[in-house]
Structure formats: C-alpha cells, structure tokens
Amino acid sequence: MRLSNPAFTAAASSVDVRLTPGYYIQPAGLGAVIEDLLVACRTVFDIKAAMTLALDAPDAAGLTADARGVIAPGADVDGTVIVQAGARIEAGARVCGPVLVCSGAVVARGALVRDHSVIGPDCRIGCGAEIARSLLAGGCFMKHQSFVGDSVLGRGVNIGAFCSTTGLRCTGPVTEPAVEEISITLDGQRIRTGQTKLGAVVGDGVALPAGTILSPGTLIGPGTVIYPRNQVGGVLPSGSRVR
Secondary structure, eight states, rough: OOOOOOOOOOSSOOOOGGGGGHHHOTTTSSOHHHHHHHHHHHGGGGGGHHHHHHHSTTTTTTTTTOOOEEEOOOEEESSSEEOOOOOOOTTTTEEEESSEEOOOOOOOOEEEEEESEEEOOOOOTTTTOOOOOEEEEOEEEEEEEEEEESOOOOOTTTEOOTTTEEOOOOOOOSSSOOOOEEEEEEEEEEOSOSSSOOOEEEOEEEEEOOOOOEEETTTEEEOEEEEEEEEOOOOETTTTTEE
16 A cells, blocks of 8 residues: 555644654564555645545455455445454454454454444454544554543554544534644644644553543653553653553
C-alpha cells in the first residue's frame, strides 16, 4: 500500500518529534499495510484520515491481496471486512466494516469492531471489547470489557478491564456529529489536531491498568509505566512514570 498524506493537520509546519508516528510506534515488522500507513503520515493526527482513505478503497490500497483468513460461521459481519491469512473472526463476534483484520489477529466471541478500524497482526480482541475508528498496530491485547475509539495503539499495548478512551470535548450539550475541535497542549503551546473526535495515541509497550480512563487527545510515549489510577491525560514523553 502506498499513500500520500491525505489529511489536514494544523500542527506547526516544523513538526515536533513527539507528534510523529515514529515516536510512538516502531513500524518495522508490522506488515506492509501498517508500515506504509505510518510512514505516510506526517503527524499522529493524520493516521485516522489515511486509514479511512485506504479502507474506503481497499482494492486500490492493496488491502485485499491476502484476504484468506477465517470468518467463522456464526460471526456477525457487515460491510467490507478483510481478514488476512492466519487471522480469524470467531462465532459470536460482531464486525461492522470497513475493517481490516491482519495476519495472526483474533476477534473473539462477544467482541465488537466498528467501521474504519485496522486490527494489526497478532492482536487479541476479547469478549466485551469495543473498537471504533482506530488502529491497533500489532500484538495488542484487549481481552476484557473496554473501549478504544478514534485512537492509535502501538505494538504490544495491553488494555486492562474497564479501560476507556474518551474522544469528545464536553463543554456543553453534546451534538452528533461533533463540531468542537480537539486540541492538545505541548510545552505550553496549544496545537490544533483538525479532529472533532480524538481519543488517544498509546506508544509501544504501554499497559493500561484496569479502570483507566484516557482524556481526549492523550498522547502516551512508548515504555511509559502507568500505575493504577482513574484518569490519565496530556502528553506523556517516552519512558514516563505516572502514579
């Protein structure tokens, strides 16, 4: 898959490394689809738009070339759902396309994967887990009741039971579609994201303890250790310790 950057971002013209996909995720070994997707994006705020573009034109993006995986009888599948060789969607799972399930991934009974999501290689999505409009780069575990929406998870991220991202600013009555742009603060500077729904970007190797809620626009660098607490937000550099 080859993509040029299709998305608008209002981040500064000189991009801080902490806003780039490579700061959070090492793409090598994640397969051509995800590697190319991450390399094509200038900032992490561009990933969702690039992913949407590819999923809406899967043949042109080369997503269907290895669609030899298993959709078990009894799985509830709607729309375009591409399952690569070695991946499977089990009976009792619900998947609403367009969705790509990459090699080695398993979407188990009771899981819900909603539109414009990519489940990367060797991910495990269990009963009660819900994913919407998100990229799980590879080897991610969501094996319990939890929610990830409008987000990017790096390789080896573990989502504990009852964790949730939140992607909507709630400063007044909630509207659908959302109209209020999410912004982040980096070194005291407010940076626009160009998105009205933005959950979190969670870097490689991060584990969220059970019950953790991530504020809209949370960026968590790889190798961060988060001790049990109710809410996490802001920009956490690589290797942070959060108590």
